[in-house]
Amino acid sequence: MSQPEPGAVVDLLGVLAYAELTAFDRLAEDARLAPTLTGRAALARMAAAEIAHHVRLTERLTELGADPAAAMAPFTSALDTFHESTRPSTWLEGLVKAYVGDGLAADFYREIAAFLPEPDRDLVLEVLDDTGHADFAVREVRAAIEADRRLAGRLALWGRRLVGEAITRSQAVIAEHDGLAELIITGTGDLAGVGRLIDRITSAHTQRMTTLGLNP
Amino acid sequence: MSQPEPGAVVDLLGVLAYAELTAFDRLAEDARLAPTLTGRAALARMAAAEIAHHVRLTERLTELGADPAAAMAPFTSALDTFHESTRPSTWLEGLVKAYVGDGLAADFYREIAAFLPEPDRDLVLEVLDDTGHADFAVREVRAAIEADRRLAGRLALWGRRLVGEAITRSQAVIAEHDGLAELIITGTGDLAGVGRLIDRITSAHTQRMTTLGLNP
Numbered sequence: 001m002s003q004p005e006p007g008a009v010v011d012l013l014g015v016l017a018y019a020e021l022t023a024f025d026r027l028a029e030d031a032r033l034a035p036t037l038t039g040r041a042a043l044a045r046m047a048a049a050e051i052a053h054h055v056r057l058t059e060r061l062t063e064l065g066a067d068p069a070a071a072m073a074p075f076t077s078a079l080d081t082f083h084e085s086t087r088p089s090t091w092l093e094g095l096v097k098a099y100v101g102d103g104l105a106a107d108f109y110r111e112i113a114a115f116l117p118e119p120d121r122d123l124v125l126e127v128l129d130d131t132g133h134a135d136f137a138v139r140e141v142r143a144a145i146e147a148d149r150r151l152a153g154r155l156a157l158w159g160r161r162l163v164g165e166a167i168t169r170s171q172a173v174i175a176e177h178d179g180l181a182e183l184i185i186t187g188t189g190d191l192a193g194v195g196r197l198i199d200r201i202t203s204a205h206t207q208r209m210t211t212l213g214l215n216p
Numbered sequence: 217m218s219q220p221e222p223g224a225v226v227d228l229l230g231v232l233a234y235a236e237l238t239a240f241d242r243l244a245e246d247a248r249l250a251p252t253l254t255g256r257a258a259l260a261r262m263a264a265a266e267i268a269h270h271v272r273l274t275e276r277l278t279e280l281g282a283d284p285a286a287a288m289a290p291f292t293s294a295l296d297t298f299h300e301s302t303r304p305s306t307w308l309e310g311l312v313k314a315y316v317g318d319g320l321a322a323d324f325y326r327e328i329a330a331f332l333p334e335p336d337r338d339l340v341l342e343v344l345d346d347t348g349h350a351d352f353a354v355r356e357v358r359a360a361i362e363a364d365r366r367l368a369g370r371l372a373l374w375g376r377r378l379v380g381e382a383i384t385r386s387q388a389v390i391a392e393h394d395g396l397a398e399l400i401i402t403g404t405g406d407l408a409g410v411g412r413l414i415d416r417i418t419s420a421h422t423q424r425m426t427t428l429g430l431n432p
Contacts (some may be wrong), residue, residue: 021253024260026246037237037285044240045271048264055261069253075254148409 008179011118012065012072012112013057015173015180017081019105020054021072022079023047027133030094039091039140046133053127054122056078060123075173080134082169092144096155099137101162103208107201108170112180115187138211145213156214163205224395225336226280228328229273230287231295231389231396233342236270237288238295239263243349246310255307256354262349269343272406274319291389298385302378308360312371313430315353317378319424323417324326324386331403354427361429372430379421 027047034040058068086101088094106128113124145152174181186195209216226326243263250256302317304310322344329340361368390397404410425432 018253021257021260024264025244025248028241032241037234037288041237041270041284042272044237044267047244048240048267051260051264054257058257069259072253197338 005179005182006064009116010061010066010071010185011074011177011179012109012116012124013061013064013120014062014066014068014073015075016109016127017054017057017061017068018072018075018079019109020057020127022083023050023102024054026083026094027098030088030091032097033091033094035091045134046074050130056123056127060120074177078169078173078176082165086165092141092151092155093158095137095141096159096214097162098133098203099141099212100126100159100208101166102133103206104163104166104201107204109175111197111201112183112187115183141212147180153212155212156209156216159209159212159214159216221395221398222280224399225332226277226282226287226394227290227393228332228340228399229277229280229336230282230284231291232268232293232325232343233273233277233284233357234288234291234295235325236266236273236343238299239266239318240270242299242310242397243314244302246307249304249307249310251307258348258352262352265348272339272343276336290393292386294389294392298381302381308357308367308371309374311353311357312375313378314349314428315428316375316421316424317382318349320379320382320417320421323420324338327417328399328403331399357428362382368430371428372425372432375425375428375430375432 027050031040031043031047031092035042061068061071084100086097088097109124110128113128115122116124141155145155174184184194184197185191188197206216240263243259243266247256247259247263250259277284277287302313304313325340326344329337329344332340357371361371390400400410400413401407404413422432
């Protein structure tokens with residue numbers, strides 16, 4: 001496999017560093033929607049874990065001679081737009097977004113990480129490690145649906161909306177960053193490879209919706 | 217020195233645990249007011265450090281056989297009211313609040329910690345350690361005032377308002393928790409001792425305002 005351009009690596013670490021910063025923001029905001037102090041503290045702890053990941057990524061960017069703020073800047077608008085257009089209005093919507101949305105993003109970044117040389121591949125895989133959010137979200141959402149079956153339909157709709165927005169935004173980001181596009185095409189081999197990548201991501205998403213007790 | 221009642225220790229750890237959780241919230245919120253990505257990430261990192269402190273305190277509460285959520289509950293209303301009534305409207309107001317307000321609170325908690333037995337005394341002193349916020353706030357505020365002298369008057373007024381609100385709220389909290397009141401009176405020895413405690417806290421506050429370049 002040919003080495004990716006250094007610019008593509010900086011792009012990927014930059015988008016991830018900003019994604020972790022927005023994940024922090026969002027979890028901190030969702031924490032305030034928590035119905036209990038315990039839930040609020042749990043989300044705050046997860047937000048703190050995202051920041052630890054953010055710090056690892058910015059340190060690596062600095063090591064590579066890149067300015068972290070400059071590396072993040074090209075991606076702020078796309079990620080901010082995504083979050084603005086999918087702002088949860090309830091505690092449960094926040095949890096579904098965190099589980100389904102972050103899961104989808106993590107799968108996508110993991111696929112791209114496979115095309116990176118070390119040590120960046122390991123770094124990306126490490127910062128994508130679940131921070132305990134997944135189990136927490138699944139537990140809370142399933143309990144809520146059991147208590148009130150009508151929630152399932154509404155949350156399933158919300159899950160589909162999240163995926164739609166995520167796909168639209170990702171396509172825009174990749175189209176604007178030749179290095180990232182090149183990395184994906186070269187890494188997957190050809191368009192059929194890209195198709196298989198999308199298949200894998202889609203089926204993992206379906207699995208997550210099912211785990212939550214929602215129709216994909 | 218007589219041992220404080222176990223209830224007073226749980227009270228103090230409980231109020232601190234909730235104070236750290238609100239500090240997290242507030243720093244996370246202020247981070248969004250940051251004029252640069254670097255400033256935003258710096259505040260997010262400090263917020264994460266507050267959560268690490270929160271976790272230490274809740275672990276100790278559990279060790280003492282107390283339920284962390286129950287230990288925090290009696291203090292949520294007073295602390296929330298304080299933060300609601302002193303919500304910063306600018307990035308600089310947020311920094312002054314963090315430096316002046318958190319400094320004042322930390323001094324007060326440190327004074328009380330001196331009356332605690334180990335290991336709680338050390339734990340409290342440790343979680344009150346500055347998370348790097350102080351230097352950052354001082355640097356940013358001083359630079360802003362140098363660039364625009366008119367800010368000094370407005371921010372000094374804001375600093376005085378913060379102290380007024382903090383004193384009102386603390387008195388209310390102490391009046392409602394006999395264990396805490398007893399701890400302070402017994403610890404300081406008598407009312408003259410309480411007076412000296414207030415003197416020490418006030419002069420440290422004056423020093424912080426001066427450090428920021430503000431009239432106390």
